[in-house]
Amino acid sequence: MEENIVLNKTKKQLKKSLLLANPHARLVHKNLPNALKYLQELGLEILYQETESPLDVGKFIYKYQDLVDFVIVAGGDGTLNLAIEALVETGLPLGILPLGTANDLAKTLEIPVNLEAACRAIATGKKHYIDLGWVNGKYFFNVASIGLSVDITRKLTKEVKHRWGVFAYAITAVGTLLKSKIFSAEIRFEGVSKRVKTLQIAVGNGRHYGGGMTIAHDASIDDQRLDLYSLEIKHCWQLIALLPALHLGRYEKTFGIRTLSGSEMEVFTSKAYPINTDGEVTAYTPALFKVIPKALAVIIPTEKQAAILKLRGASL
Numbered sequence: 001m002e003e004n005i006v007l008n009k010t011k012k013q014l015k016k017s018l019l020l021a022n023p024h025a026r027l028v029h030k031n032l033p034n035a036l037k038y039l040q041e042l043g044l045e046i047l048y049q050e051t052e053s054p055l056d057v058g059k060f061i062y063k064y065q066d067l068v069d070f071v072i073v074a075g076g077d078g079t080l081n082l083a084i085e086a087l088v089e090t091g092l093p094l095g096i097l098p099l100g101t102a103n104d105l106a107k108t109l110e111i112p113v114n115l116e117a118a119c120r121a122i123a124t125g126k127k128h129y130i131d132l133g134w135v136n137g138k139y140f141f142n143v144a145s146i147g148l149s150v151d152i153t154r155k156l157t158k159e160v161k162h163r164w165g166v167f168a169y170a171i172t173a174v175g176t177l178l179k180s181k182i183f184s185a186e187i188r189f190e191g192v193s194k195r196v197k198t199l200q201i202a203v204g205n206g207r208h209y210g211g212g213m214t215i216a217h218d219a220s221i222d223d224q225r226l227d228l229y230s231l232e233i234k235h236c237w238q239l240i241a242l243l244p245a246l247h248l249g250r251y252e253k254t255f256g257i258r259t260l261s262g263s264e265m266e267v268f269t270s271k272a273y274p275i276n277t278d279g280e281v282t283a284y285t286p287a288l289f290k291v292i293p294k295a296l297a298v299i300i301p302t303e304k305q306a307a308i309l310k311l312r313g314a315s316l
Contacts, residue, residue: 015123016045017095018068020057020083022075023050027099031115032074035097038116039072042123046072054082061086068092070299072122076100077142081278084132084139084296093297095122102211105141105278108221109300121301129294130221133205133277135287139295140277141221143209146267146285147200148180148231148239150276183273185285187230187258188266196258199231199239201267203289207249214249216261224293228265230258264290 019039021028039046047068049060061071061083071087073080074097087094098106098113109130112118133140143149185201187194204215204227216227233239233256242256251257268286275283 015043015070016047016068017070017072017122018060018064018092019046019048019072019074019097020051020060020079021048022057022073022079022100023052025075025079025100028074031097031099035074035099035115035119038119039123042119044123051075051079051082057082058086061090061092065090065092070095072097074099076279077102077104078279080105080141081139081280081282084141087296088132088139091297093127093299095125095299097122102209102279104208104211105206105221107208108142108206109298110306111300121305122299124302125299125305126302127297128222128300129297131205131224132292132295133203133226134290134292135203135275135277136283138277138282139292140205140282142206142278143202143204143215144275144277144283144287144289145200145202146185146269146273146275146287147183147198149200149202149210150274150281182234184270185230186268187228187260188268189228189260189262194258196230196232197234198258199233201228201230203228203265203267205291213246216251216259217249219249222294224291225261225263226265226289226291227261228259228289232256232258264288 021032023029036046036048047064051057057079070093071083072095073083077100079100080096096106096111097118098111103113106113111121133144135144180199182197182199184195184197187196202215204219206221207214207219209215219227229251231239238256245251245257251259266288272284274281275285275287277283
């Protein structure tokens with residue numbers, strides 16, 4: 001059901017924003033009324049739309065692109081991913097209310113999870129251009145992966161997310177791991193081809209993914225590069241020993257993990273394997289991965305805001 005709510009209409013010219021909220025996201029129902037109040041008090045004029053269908057996200061951005069100055073997405077990484085194409089095509093900046101389960105993009109951008117602080121960052125923050133990942137015509141913020149993570153995504157239901165929160169990823173991974181299979185793939189990079197047997201291939205654009213993992217310890221979302229790792233282990237249980245490396249994104253001396261970084265790479269498989277981008281299956285192998293530099297403007301805390309938040313604690 002479509003619903004319009006325009007807040008704070010006055011004769012004074014205000015910054016206008018389209019606020020898109022995923023009602024199924026874990027924290028939206030509880031926090032949205034306060035978010036609307038905070039944004040109004042901070043001087044924003046809000047056009048609110050609830051996105052009942054995934055198709056609604058892009059549809060509303062196109063529909064209201066000439067009426068607003070930027071778009072705020074309230075939800076998790078999956079909802080944000082649905083907005084990418086329309087944001088790129090319209091050129092509208094993105095503000096983020098991290099009300100999902102993992103909120104990996106918000107973590108990468110150092111956007112506070114505290115609701116009032118996140119609203120203040122949107123209203124008084126700065127515009128910053130970030131890179132996007134691209135695979136077979138689909139954009140992604142955080143990571144695109146083949147193998148284990150796809151199996152996890154398929155089992156990571158809304159009920160599990162709502163019950164366990166960010167721990168849902170770890171709980172689902174444990175239940176999925178023993179049933180996942182090693183697969184063969186060919187990785188092509190800078191004219192070199194390498195055949196591998198792997199449990200998972202992940203290609204990251206940002207820094208964080210999967211509710212607490214790090215794609216590479218030195219990765220940033222504006223470094224104009226992609227970071228690939230391949231989990232080349234013989235037995236699924238060996239992954240347990242690799243968890244510290246995956247959490248920190250440090251693989252230099254870690255057995256069983258192949259890494260490479262660059263602006264473009266390809267992955268081929270003997271049959272079509274699904275590709276998970278930011279928590280949703282959106283493409284299939286064979287896959288061409290590219291980085292699209294400075295493709296999208298996001299609103300992030302200013303240096304002063306970021307410094308204050310760090311003093312108060314990372315939970316802000």
